Amino acid sequence: MSSSVFHHVGLRRLILLLAVMSALITLANSFYATYRVQRELLITNTLESNRVYASKLAAETQTFFENAQQQLAYSATVLAEDFNDTVNLVQEADRLRLQTHSFNSVLVADAKGVVRATSPDTFQLIGQKLTTDGALAALKARVPLISQPYISAAENLIVLISSPIFDRSARYLGFVGGSIYLKKNSILNTLLGQHYYRDGSYIYVTDSQRRMLYHKDNGRIGQTETNNLVVPHQGPTNGSQQMVNYVGEKMLAGFAIVPATGWEVVALRPTLETLKPLEGLMLNVLRHTLPLALLTILCVWLLARLIAQPLWLLARSANKMDANDISEDIDKIPSWYFEATQLKQAMLIGINLLQQKIGKLRFEAQTDPMTGLYNRRGLDTILKYWHTLHRDFAIIALDIDHFKRVNDTFGHDTGDAVIKFIAEQLRTGSRDSDILCRSGGEEFLVLLPETSQEIAEQIAERLRTSTAEMASPAGHITISLGVSLWRADKNGDFTIDQALKLADKALYRAKQEGRNRVVLAPGV
Missing domain, CATH: 3.30.70.270 (Reverse transcriptase/Diguanylate cyclase domain)
Known part of the structure; x- marks a missing residue:
């Protein structure tokens, strides 16, 4: 655009235009900066809250597994005293299941994997040889063990917590194990599986192979997790990040790892739900800043008028430089600020210098x-x-x-x-x-x-x-x-x-x- 467009625009209008543009740009920048800061604050706080919540659930789950292993270790010492007494074995199995409700079922097996006692004996497994993944892993390891989730003989998705039984001469007698059902009512199901809120928040739990153990959608249990959550295998055992869930919804996730099992506990909240309060907040910011911006523009307009008046009079006088009394007219113009005063003095000096210049030109000629x-x-x-x-x-x-x-x-x-x-x-x-x-x-x-x-x-x-x-x-x-x-x-x-x-x-x-x-x- 040619600068000639502005040749007939007065200084007052230019100052007002500059002030309006500055006010609007400042308002837009402030509005955008407030939006960005509040948005990041909401996201950061939500991520931290989810991380803390996931860490709490992971810590509680870890405590449960440690307590369960302590209970089984104690029972293993009791059973070792008279491992051949079937009545004693059944009574100890019942005590483990009924005393704390930590396990859905309890069994005692000998070193060959033959079931010696169960509680309850719903499926009449006494005398049968165990072939499930959890039982075979316990027989092979002969150490306190928490199995990977697997399908039991009764077609239940379970986790087996076992403790080996040794007699006083350190001869391996077998193991005592407590099973926890993942798809049915259990203490773990109560602890990890019931966290679905109205704002769309929920949690899910996966095992070390990223197979789903708990999820608000029961159809997802047993499937392999395929979202973009990245849980580090080394370093911190908890953290937070933004992700997209299995239906493509943007989520804010906090995660933590259960050390005893390597399970991942993930707490999520939809990003849109987190940012909903931001709309009302920004409307409040706009409602409070807009009147002040309008008042500022009005004040700038009045000030622009005061600033431009002396300059406008000087500019009008500049078009009459050939008048005889132009110096007197310029001297009468009120100049209440430094630049206008300097400009007026410069014009008066300029008139004198012009006359001197004419004389100098004559001299040079x-x-x-x-x-x-x-x-x-x-x-x-x-x-x-x-x-x-x-x-x-x-x-x-x-x-x-x-x-x-x-x-x-x-x-x-x-x-x-x-x-x-x-x-x-x-x-x-x-x-x-x-x-x-x-x-x-x-x-x-x-x-x-x-x-x-x-x-x-x-x-x-x-x-x-x-x-x-x-x-x-x-x-x-x-x-x-x-x-x-x-x-x-x-x-x-x-x-x-x-x-x-x-x-x-x-x-x-x-x-x-x-x-x-x-x-x-x-x-x-």
């Missing part, structure tokens, strides 16, 4: 650019002024001897340098009141106001001598000089032009008589 001396136009102005004042003055006309030889020998650049050298000699050997002029080429004129013949001749001789003695850019050079006078009392029959011509004639005679000399004009 009357000055020789190479030497800085007056040219013919400047000389004529001075002569007219002195003629009006009836001022007497002497004239010295001088010329550089053999200047053409200098140009031919050293070149025109050196010739220009020689001319500047002569001009400097004239400045050095003249008075402040004297008028120095380059009349053309290598010719110069010196006007000496109120100067007699003797003084003029001495000045001319001094100029000749100093020039001959000093080395110029072209070596030692000489000058020839002619001197004449003009007296105001001879104004009637002897003009200034005639006095100038007499000085030229005297200069011509000096050249004819051998150069490097001063010649007085006849009658001087």
Whole structure:
């Protein structure tokens, strides 16, 4: 867009436009920053809450497994005292199942895997040999063990917690085990499986193979988890992250690992539900900030009017610079702040400088650019002024001897340098009141106001001598000089032009008589 579009737009409108844009941008930035901060805060708090909740459930599950193993270890010592007493075995199995309700069923098997006692004996397993994964793992390990979830002989998804039985001579007698049903009512099901809330939050539990053990959707139990949750196998045993669940819904997940089993407990809450309060919060922010923004814009408009008024008056005065009384009009403009005051003073100074500049341009038009001396136009102005004042003055006309030889020998650049050298000699050997002029080429004129013949001749001789003695850019050079006078009392029959011509004639005679000399004009 061309800048000419704004040439007719006032400063007041520009300030108001800038203020409105700044206010809107600031409001938008504040609104967006508040939204981002609150959003991150809600997400962070939810992730932390889910992590803490998952860690608590994992810790409770770990405590349960440790207590269950302690109970089985104690029973193993009791059973080892009389392992052949079937009644004693059944009674201990019943005690384990009924005393704490930690297990759905309890069994005692010998070293060959034959069931010696069960509680309850619903499936009449006494005397049968166990072939399930959990029983075989216990027989093989012969150490306290928590099995991987597996399907039992009764087609139940269970976990078997077992403790080996050794007699006093450390002979392996068998094991006592308690089973926990994962799909039916059990203490683990109560602890881990009942956490479904109205806001969409829920938990799920997977084993070390990521097979689903607990889930709000029963159809998912037993399946392998396929979402994008990444649980580290090393390092921290709990954490949190954002993920997408099995139906593609964005969730905020906190997770923790049960050390005894390697199970993963994951607590989730939908991201959309977490961010719902943000809508009302942002509306409150907008409701509170919008009136203040409108008030700010109004104040800026009033201030813009005050700021622009002096500048508008100064701009209007700038279009009338040729008026006679413009300085008075500008001086009356009220300027209540620094920039307007400075601008007003600058305009007043500028008017004066403009007049001075015009005078300077006139001076430059009357000055020789190479030497800085007056040219013919400047000389004529001075002569007219002195003629009006009836001022007497002497004239010295001088010329550089053999200047053409200098140009031919050293070149025109050196010739220009020689001319500047002569001009400097004239400045050095003249008075402040004297008028120095380059009349053309290598010719110069010196006007000496109120100067007699003797003084003029001495000045001319001094100029000749100093020039001959000093080395110029072209070596030692000489000058020839002619001197004449003009007296105001001879104004009637002897003009200034005639006095100038007499000085030229005297200069011509000096050249004819051998150069490097001063010649007085006849009658001087």
